[in-house]
Amino acid sequence: MSQRIPGVTHTERQPARTALPVDLDEAAHRCLVAGFEGTTAVPDTLKRLIDRGLGGVILFTRNVRDAEQVRRLTDTLRALRPDLLVAIDNEGGGIGHLVTAGAPEVPGSYALGVVDDPDLTARCADALAGHLATLGITASYAPVADIQRQAGNPIVRTRAFGTEPELVSRHLGAWIAATEARGIASCAKHFPGHGGTLTDSHHELAVDPRPYEELDLGPFRAAIAAGVPMLMSAHVVFPALDPNRPATLSRRILGDLLRHELGFDGVLVSDALEMKSIADLYGEAAGARIALAAGADQVIVAVADLGVTLECRDALLEALRDGVLGEERVREAAGRVERLVERYATPASEVAVWDAGAGLEAARRALRGQVSPGPVSGAHVVDLFPAPHPALNWGGEDLLTAVLGVDPTATGTAVNGEPADLEGAVEDILARAGGAPLVVATCDAGLHPWQARMREVIEARRTGVVRVATGLPEGDDLCAYGRGKVNLRAVAEVLVGAR
Numbered sequence: 100m101s102q103r104i105p106g107v108t109h110t111e112r113q114p115a116r117t118a119l120p121v122d123l124d125e126a127a128h129r130c131l132v133a134g135f136e137g138t139t140a141v142p143d144t145l146k147r148l149i150d151r152g153l154g155g156v157i158l159f160t161r162n163v164r165d166a167e168q169v170r171r172l173t174d175t176l177r178a179l180r181p182d183l184l185v186a187i188d189n190e191g192g193g194i195g196h197l198v199t200a201g202a203p204e205v206p207g208s209y210a211l212g213v214v215d216d217p218d219l220t221a222r223c224a225d226a227l228a229g230h231l232a233t234l235g236i237t238a239s240y241a242p243v244a245d246i247q248r249q250a251g252n253p254i255v256r257t258r259a260f261g262t263e264p265e266l267v268s269r270h271l272g273a274w275i276a277a278t279e280a281r282g283i284a285s286c287a288k289h290f291p292g293h294g295g296t297l298t299d300s301h302h303e304l305a306v307d308p309r310p311y312e313e314l315d316l317g318p319f320r321a322a323i324a325a326g327v328p329m330l331m332s333a334h335v336v337f338p339a340l341d342p343n344r345p346a347t348l349s350r351r352i353l354g355d356l357l358r359h360e361l362g363f364d365g366v367l368v369s370d371a372l373e374m375k376s377i378a379d380l381y382g383e384a385a386g387a388r389i390a391l392a393a394g395a396d397q398v399i400v401a402v403a404d405l406g407v408t409l410e411c412r413d414a415l416l417e418a419l420r421d422g423v424l425g426e427e428r429v430r431e432a433a434g435r436v437e438r439l440v441e442r443y444a445t446p447a448s449e450v451a452v453w454d455a456g457a458g459l460e461a462a463r464r465a466l467r468g469q470v471s472p473g474p475v476s477g478a479h480v481v482d483l484f485p486a487p488h489p490a491l492n493w494g495g496e497d498l499l500t501a502v503l504g505v506d507p508t509a510t511g512t513a514v515n516g517e518p519a520d521l522e523g524a525v526e527d528i529l530a531r532a533g534g535a536p537l538v539v540a541t542c543d544a545g546l547h548p549w550q551a552r553m554r555e556v557i558e559a560r561r562t563g564v565v566r567v568a569t570g571l572p573e574g575d576d577l578c579a580y581g582r583g584k585v586n587l588r589a590v591a592e593v594l595v596g597a598r
Contacts, residue, residue: 126430130391132154197230228283244319332347470577500587
């Protein structure tokens with residue numbers, strides 16, 4: 100999901116044409132999920148949308164200060180409308196918006212798949228879901244059901260459980276069941292799969308060129324069989340299914356394939372409409388109208404600027420008046436949303452404790468590869484990783500901080516993004532390191548060649564460098580399969596021989 104920095108200021112306007120029947124107006128509002136700005140007060144525009152039947156809100160880091168504040172905010176939202184769905188992206192690992200609210204520390208999905216212990220995956224999912232329940236958040240846009248197919252895929256990677264359909268399906272089932280047991284709605288994404296692309300749909304339209312029989316439908320079949328209440332669509336074009344439109348806007352994919360062939364009757368929610376794959380080619384408002392007509396039940400407008408949500412809402416109302424969007428289709432979508440909120444809108448009154456150690460256990464068990472020449476102390480840690488994705492929360496984790504937690508004599512340098520002067524940056528690192536042992540960590544250096552170049556320059560100047568990979572594997576390096584805090588803690592323990 101993405102978060103746009105507001106530019107043009109939008110103003111709320113009243114429809115110029117005859118109003119729709121109240122129940123149909125409410126049904127159209129049910130089909131919207133809105134992002135907003137603020138941690139305590141609810142904007143007046145959002146209050147009016149909620150009053151008219153808004154289906155849900157999505158929280159981001161911008162809405163989070165601490166746990167007590169989040170619970171007050173969700174209580175305030177439900178006081179406006181008890182059947183409002185309050186949702187958040189909550190995948191675990193390095194992606195999550197609740198760091199300052201005390202979110203349980205669990206590794207990303209790929210590390211869980213490497214361990215391949217569904218019971219442990221369930222314990223990690225249970226911890227995340229239990230925490231959401233304490234905050235009054237009852238819908239989680241997770242887990243990722245994509246399969247990591249392409250080495251050059253820029254967006255799925257360690258968010259997936261792995262590269263094999265059966266493994267991914269096993270862990271989806273465990274995650275969905277554990278989340279459901281907490282009374283939290285899970286959402287398998289991104290249908291019918293984002294793992295076979297070489298493009299990030301946040302930035303431009305992505306295409307999966309594979310024939311039908313090679314598409315990754317298996318995990319979504321498994322998620323449906325496990326009773327997942329929501330699926331999220333991908334802003335990806337699949338020529339084998341529909342050569343003209345991305346899945347989010349395709350009747351063939353959302354209707355013929357998902358509803359009829361796969362038999363899913365839960366809530367189908369779009370990925371965020373302001374992602375460039377939709378916004379740049381169609382516009383958010385047209386995207387909302389086309390997605391609903393194609394078979395989506397809710398569309399997410401995640402930007403904080405509620406003017407964009409109003410434009411999407413007005414496009415739906417106008418299309419209903421003109422007959423471009425069928426009344427029956429909107430009522431069907433709203434009916435599915437109403438069934439969802441009947442099950443998940445009300446938070447549990449009591450929340451049982453969860454296993455706070457499950458995440459670190461999983462991260463430790465996921466480690467693969469070798470540390471050579473062996474445990475090091477007093478090392479200078481060079482942590483190379485790409486600039487954080489603008490649409491995905493990053494909690495500020497780095498390997499040096501994790502190493503300092505077990506070896507206070509360590510020093511280091513974190514480099515999050517390609518330096519303007521790579522050679523100069525290396526000179527500075529080596530000067531600061533002095534004679535200390537060197538640890539060089541990279542994160543998906545195949546996608547970000549500057550990291551490999553920087554490591555090569557360092558290794559040309561110093562022998563005995565210990566290599567670490569914090570993304571997908573890179574040779575025989577010690578690999579964490581993720582950059583969550585517990586992933587980095589597990590690496591740190593092995594580096595310094597603390598375990």
